[in-house]
Structure formats: C-alpha cells, structure tokens
Amino acid sequence: MQFRLEKRPQPSRLMLYAAPVLAVLLTMVAGAVLFSALGYNGIGAVLEIFTKPLTNPLKWQDLGVKAAPLIIIAVGLSIAYRANVWNIGAEGQYVAGALGGTAVALLTMKMQGPWILPVMILCGILAGMALAAIPAFLKTQLDVNEILTTLMLNYAVVQLLYFLLRTSWKDPMGFSFPKTPLFTASQSLPFLWPGTIMHWGVPTAIVVALVAWFVMSRSVFGFQVRVVGSAPNAARYGGFSAKRTVWLALLVSGGLAGLAGVLEAAGPFRQLVPAFPTGYGFTAIIVAFLGRLSPLGCVIAGLVLAISYVGGEVAQTTLGLPSAATGIFQGMLLFFLLAGDVFVRYRLKAVSTRPAGEAA
C-alpha cells in the first residue's frame, strides 16, 4: 500500500506542540537502539544522558549555565529562520562576540569600574553583528547564498582565534600556553548567588527570549520577518523590503550570538582558550527548530538540549561514550522533528492505487 500526504485545511495546532515532544521520545528510543547496535549499553546510555541531569540536583545549575548561551543564540536564529535567512554561522559569530569582549578586556586589564563589563558586552554584540554583516552584504548586494558564506566564516573565525591566542593575545605568564590572561573582577560576569556557578547570563537569556517573543508577536518588525520568510512576493506587495529584512535578520542573529559569546567568555571561561568554541552555535540550530522558531519555545528547547549536553558529559565519564555521541542524538532529534513537522501541515492518507506518475 502506498501513502500520500494530504494538505490539512488548517495547520494542526495539536501536532505543532506534539511534534517536538514526540521527536524527543522517538530520539530516546532510536538512540537506545543505535547505541545497542554499536555495542554499548543503549538503554543505560539514554537513561544516563536524559535523566541523570534531571535527577541529580548538583547538575541543575549546570543545566542553566549550558542552556543560557543555547537559548540566546537560538532566539536570534529563530528570528533569522523565520525570515528564511539561513544563518548557520552562529558558531563563528559566537566566537567573534567573545573576541570582541576579550579585546576590551585586554585593553582594560589595569583598570576597574562597573563600566568595563557593559562595554565588553556591547563590543561582543557588535563583533557578532560585524561578522554577520559580511554575509548580509554579500546576500543583499551580490545575491551570494548566505548558507555557504556564514558557514565558511565559522572556520575562518576559529583560525583567527587560534592566531590571536598564539601571538599577541597570549598570556605572558601563561607558560607559553595559547590562552589569554584571566579576566579581572570588573571584567567578569557576577554570579547570581555566591557559591554557585549560576551567572547573570542565565536570567539574561530569559529576558532576551521574552523581549524577542513580544517583538515577534506584536510588532511590525516581527510581522515583516514572518511575511518575508513565508511569502517574499507578498512581502514586497505589502511594502516590506526583502533586503532590509535580510540585514535585520542577520544583524539580530549575529548580535545575539555575539552576546552569548561574550557572556560565555566573561562568565564560565573568564578568559579565551583554544577550546572556547564548543559547538553551541550549531546546537542552537536544533534548539531553534525544536522551539518551533518561537523565542519562548527556544527556552524549553534550550533546556532539553542542555540536558543532552550535561548528560553527554555524564555518560562520557560513566559509560565512556565519546563526546561527539551527543551529535547523534542532536541529529536524530532534528530528523524526527522535521518528520513530525510535516504532519502539522499534512496528514497521511493511505491510497490503494498507484499514483499517476508511474513510469514502468
């Protein structure tokens, strides 16, 4: 029997919310099967990755700290993807943000005052925007595909990071390790409560998501992004400029990735090291999709992916899974989500006869 997709008259609200939940569940099942097939304790691995971070209170702070950059980046990406602008250079923009903030930090090593951190953050955002401006310019002026340009810049920026750490930014007291000096107290993100690892980046992520949600659902800007993304001709007819939207989408997503980068540098890291790029920019792509390209959805999705990160680390130590194994879960999660998404707009209909387009 063949099956065929039939368009629903109205998108299904139920499937819209059910698809992500189903995707997470299916990922756990498929993950268990796959890991077992590869000779690991599959069920154990899934339980370890998905439940340990939740059942162990010691890991809760860790979840918040991991989720914060994911949420901030994903909120920006969700806006860009709504506009049909495929920024997959968030990883590079995240690193650029850290570079921008660190540049300020290195210049202010001997100074102090409450103004230093805000300037660092501002420069981080600007650096992320500046990097995103390159694909924006190429896309709007020369019609160069942004998927490839944003992606290529990731590799280039990481090399820039390596170069700086190896040369002018290297800590002279660092035993010739490629890393910057540790940031001073004025340059570091304070903790929410002393004695925890929860820094101010965590509530910032929530605020960013709330503001973005309000802007996207209520403002003309949000409307513009949605129209340009779903029907470019209608957007032009409605008087919205596609080029302006591309610029806005890339600057907003690049700026937020930059913000995440500088917060991460000034928060958990307090310096730059070659291991700074950890793939948050790529994981945030999944967060954005899992969050239904909605800023508030990104908060929940960010937590889910943070679980897989923290759980992945747990499984690394307890089960000896390689760190990249989380990539399997993330990839599968996106697969199942995309498959589930189809059923928001379509329903499956069984047809007994063969379709017309059958050439023997």
Added chain:
Amino acid sequence: MDAELPFRLELAGITKRFPGVVANDDVGFAVRPGEIHALLGENGAGKSTLVKMIYGILQPDAGTITWNGHPVVVPNPKAARKLGIGMVFQHFSLFEALTVLENIALGLDAKVPARELESRIRAIMQQYGLMLDPHRIVSTLSVGERQRIEIVRALLLEPQLLIMDEPTSVLTPQEVDQLFVVLRQLAQEGCSILYISHKLHEIKALCDTATILRGGKVVDTCDPKVETSRSMAEKMIGAGLKDIVKGKNRTFGAPRFSVKHLSLKSDAQFGVSLEDIGFEVRAGEIFGIAGVAGNGQNELLLALDGEVPVGRDAIVMDTTAVGELHPSERRKLGLCAVPEERHGHAAVSDFTLSDNTVLTARDRLRMVTGGLIKAGAAKTYTGEVITTFAVKALGPSATAGSLSGGNLQKYIMGREILQKPSVLVVSQPTWGVDAGAAAAIHQAIVDLAAQGSAVVVISQDLDELLALCDTLAVINSGRLSQKMVVGEVSIEEIGLLMGGVHGTAEETHIAPGAAHAVPA
C-alpha cells in the same frame, strides 16, 4: 462519421469525489470516430477532473470507460497513450531550459534515436503546418509555439482521440483560427477530438456535439450548430446571472491616474521588458488592459503598484508624481492593487485573514502605533470585509489557505476596495473564480468607480473586459496600444493587436458599423 462503428470513447456513470466536493457525479457521454466533441462548462464544473480520468491521471471512484467498444481501465497516462489517447494540457507540461526536441522526446514512451525523431517531427510539422525549430530552447518560444510542441508531441503517437484542455485561452484570435484548421484536418482523418472550453462561439464554430457540465453533472448533450449561444450559456451557468449594473450616462472626472513613457527593463531571465507605456484614467473610469498571457502584464502591475519602482514622473496620481515611491507610500496616497497570483503574492496562505489585512491595510487604516500592531483593529476590519463581500470563511482567524479560490479573491478585493482607494489596479480579478463570485467582484469594481475612483483592470479574459470596462488598450510584447472606447472597437481589431500587429493611430480607429464588440 459513421454511426455504425462503435463509439471511440464512451463514458458511463463516472463519479469522482474529493474531500468536501463531488467533482463528477454520474457523468456519461459518447464520442464517435472523427467527431469533434465539446466539453462545455464554467470553471469548476468538473471538466478538468473528467479528462484527467480519461487520460489516467486520476482514477474514477465509480463508472466505466469504454474504448472502441471494449471496457478499459486507464491506470496512468502511459496506458492512455498506449490506447491512442493524446492530450494537450491547458498549462503546458514543458521544460523551459530544454530544447523542443528534448521536450518531445520526454513525452514519448518509446526510445527513439534523436535523428529519427527529428525527421518524424519535421514530417508532422509539414503535414499540419505546425512550423517549429526542433533545436530552439523552449524558454525563447511564444505561447502559441509552445502549444504547437504539445500538439506535435501528441500527434507523434498517431492518436485516435486527442483531448484539448482549454487550448485557446492563451492564443490570439489568429492563432485560434490556425489551430482550428489543424483540428478539422485531424478530425477528417478520423481522429476524434474532445475539446474543452467555456467559449461558446468557438464551440459553435468548431464542434459537432457538445456535452455541457454544471456542478459536476451532465446537463445536456446537444448540437452546438443548432443551439444558440444564449441557450448553451443558460445551460452552462444555470440560474440567470445578475447583469453588471452600471449607472446610465456615466461621466468621467479629471484624470486621476496617468502613466507616461513608462519603460522598464526586465531583469528576470524570461521576463518581458516594458516599452514606453502610457495611458490616463479619469475619475470614475474603468480602464481595461487586454492581452495574451506573458506579454508584460505582470511586469506592468509590479510597476504600477510600486513593487518595482520606476522613474519619478512615469506615474502620476492626481498631481503627485509617484513613480519612485514604494508600495506602502503609494497606498498612503490612495493607490491599492490586487496582483494576479492570490497565494503568496496578494495573500499569504499560512497567515490568518487578520494578518493578511495587516499586510496591506495597516497604514491607511491606522493599525500600527509605535511600531506595534493593533490586532483588534485588524480583526474588526477583516470582519467587515467578510460580511460586506459575503466571504465564506470561519472568521478573521481562518488562514487564507483554507479559503476556496473564489472566496479568497472576494476577500482580497474587499480588503482593497473597502480601503476606499482613489486608484485601484487589479489583475485577473476573476481568474478561476466561480460565476457568482465573479459577478459580485465585477459589481464591486463598478461601484467603486461610481464613487469617483479610477480603476485599471488587467485581464486575459476579453469578454470580462468588454463587459466591465469603459475603455481599453491591448498589451503585446511589453507595449501598450492606443486607448479605445468599448463599444466602438471590433473584436477583430483587438485580436490583431493582441497578436502583435501594432496599429498606428489611423489603423486603430475603427469605422463604426463593423462587427462591434458588445458585452456578452
């Protein structure tokens, strides 16, 4: 025609249901060898569904198809071609970037060496006077030439039945005449032709028999040579249509919308460049732009509504030069427009009707304050449009994609007209819309003009323009003809212009007395 031979094609009890609609209900008729048989009906009467079942694209839910006396099942188009059924689609299934030869080769089931195929194609072209260069890339061909590819492709299979789906909707009157010569020659050679159309005069001129469909059912099978156009139209449309009510002795005010020396080079690969277009529409006037599809209509609409800015003085509203202004700025000045493509251009299918209202009405109706959208205002106005234009929708929060074509078009027209524009530009206002909705839309346009707005109607449907407009001009290859007064111009003249015979001022002046174009 020999009545003793079995029918070439006989349908009995054919029924096809789609979700929410019965497209064909117990349809039956028969076609003799060598007969030209018309399938007549309004848009949405079920003609296309029916022929798709004959050609194997769709399968009937019930009923039988009998071919030369034998009951058959046609599982797919390939099987149809094997039986000897050829089809020329309304929307050509051609590949723009490929050559004529490659296109024809794709349509054949048998593998024929390129050289042999070329000589066979040339032979057929010779036989029927269908001239084409087999090595031309399709994207460089005119619409009429493209149709010839389809016909040659169908004829290569030596069909016993040729289905022509609305073949003349994209042709000039002269091209129609050439097509009829070919079809008559084919019929004489014994090939049956199933001719789908809603154009009565064509059917009277060409066909031996006509089967009339309405709402998916056969209303009548008759001899079009005996019937009058009026009697067939009544059967086709059913209940008498309301005529468009225009006020008597209409007078026009000062020019409200002037276009002068509008030229625009197309940057799209297969686009049409506009050349020195000029016209003037007065307050209260409905101005029509006729022409075969793909002669610059889309480009013209984009230039007029501001989606593609042009020179500042090329477009003037009242006394304001608006050529460089963007759509939003033009709308604020009172210029509203409705493009031809409903989904993805005039409306966003995934969005609610309320959001679609925000798309074009946000500025004129003050739905935005401080960068934020007033959702309540959009909803109220949408409700107003739905009520005033009798749009069948669940309400302002129904998505545009959930509406039928006719209802969506009524909503779009209502959305623009209730903004009380001083200038309204519409393209194909009733394309694919049922007769009732079309009448309502026409009446709304006339009423708007009566309030002093200038209206431009771009349409490929000449009958529509002749019924609706006060004046009209013809667009061909991006050039616009002189403006003519409806009622003083003959169909032949318009046909010549549509076919690219660019008349000088003397030529376009029509002597009264000749076959006048009158509203049908």
Added chain:
Amino acid sequence: MSIEFIVAIIVAIVLVATPILLAGLGELVVEKAGVLNLGVEGMMLIGAVTGFAVTATFGNPYLGVLAAALAGSAASMIFGFLTLSLSANQVATGLALTIFGGGFSALAGKAFLGRTVPAFTQLFPGELATHPIWRVIFGYSPIVYFSLFMCAAIAWFLKRTRSGLILRAVGENDLSAHSIGYSVLGVRYAAVAFGGAMAGIAGSMFSLVLTPIWAEGLTAGRGWIALALVVFAAWKPYRLLIGAYLFGAVMTLEVHAKAAGGFFSALPSELWAALPYLATIVVLVLISLRRSGLSGAPACLGKPFIPTA
C-alpha cells in the same frame, strides 16, 4: 623549480582535490534532479568511518570503498525519506544529516582510533607509478582514476542519455515530469542515493588515502566546499573538475609557499588554514558578479514536490 618539484605539487593537488571532486559530482547529479542536499559533509564522514572500519577489519581497501559508498547511500536515504516522501525542508534536513554524520562517525570510529589500514596497491607497474616524473600520470590511488572516469561518465549521462534527460527534466519542472508520467520521487531517490554513494567514497578517500587514519571530523568542512563548487561549476561536470583542482591548488598553497620561502612563508599558518574557506567565499562572490540570473541552476532546486493531481 625542478620538474620533480612541480610533479610533487601536481600530485598533491590532485590528491586533495579528488574528494571534493567526487562529492561535488554526486551533489551535481542530486541538484540536477532538483534536490539540494546540504548533508554532504555528514555523508562524507559516515563514508570515511565505514570505509576505514571495513578496510581495517577485512584488510581490503576496495571492499572499504564499496562499504563507504553503501554507507553514504544509506545515510542519504534518511535525507531522501524526509525531504522526498515527507516533503521536509531540504536545508534543515541537510543540516541535520551533517550533525548526525559527525556524531555517528565519531561514535562508530572510536574503536578504530590509532589503527592503521593497508594501502591500495598501485594500479600501474612500479617503474611508472613511482617514477619521479611519470607518477604525475600513473602514481595515484585508484580512487583518483575513478573520479576522472565518473566525471566523464556523468557528463555523458546527463547530456547524451535518455535517463539523463529525464533526470534533468525532473529537476527543471517536476510537475510537468509528473504529468507526463515520470516518477519524480523515483528519479530523485535514485539521484540522492547516488549522491550519497559518491560522498561516501569521497569520505573514504580521506581515511584510506589522504591521512590515512581515522580521526573525528577529518573531512574538515570539505563537503561544504564541494557544495560551493557545484554552484561555481554552474552544474557542469567538466567545470567542476577544473574548480576542484583549483581548490586543490589553494589547499596545498601553504606547503608550496613554505618551500618557496620569502614573504609568503612568513604568513601565519592560521591564515593558510583559513584560506580554502575564504577562497570559497571569494569564488561565490565572483560567480555572482559574472552571472546574469541563475545560469544553469535547475529550476526546481530545493523545492519540495507535492503532486496536485
């Protein structure tokens, strides 16, 4: 510069260019059928690890390449099912495949870290294959000759065969192809599977010939460069060949610059490492400056096919 040195450079260029040529050829066929599979990098990694694992286990590199092709194909079928049968977004699904491929290869390859594999035997007699000059023609891995053969074969297939014509037609106008009676999804599934196989072979070239060991993420973004090359080549196989060798030249520049000495050798190694990616951006810019409209891009590229009939 001695002729031996020039030969060494050419051999190096051809070797690094071959994986992107193979992956690019596969993607070219996929895109000609109207499908945009951004998962090339992921399929390459899956091919790389599978090829390495099979070769390490059974000791036969040919078997490894075959397994890599099958694995790449299998991975592409995930993409195919989602985008073709379920009409999922091709961009997002391609990204998912890349992320998945990275994770899967890392996990599956863990057991093979530090292992070695037997090399391909030379196709040509040793006197030719290792001759300081003649090795420029005879001294390559069999995969290199395979890539050249495939380039010619694909060019011939697309231009001269009826199947190639149907494939192009499907990419050009899927609805028309469907209405004539061709199986759009069938053609596209076949193209996607072929693209996956080619990407898999390209990946195995890394783990079996270039490095030749298994390391996580050893393809280092070359799959993305292959994607850019298809655009650069305007969907023409022979131009893809030229483009791949040009990129091979860029990727081996550092070595030559160091050898040549002077100014270029003083440039930081990070700049050389970033050069292929920056060069890709420059190439994309040049293409957009040169072309008017989308030259050669299949009209249905990246759009889901949903029959209306």
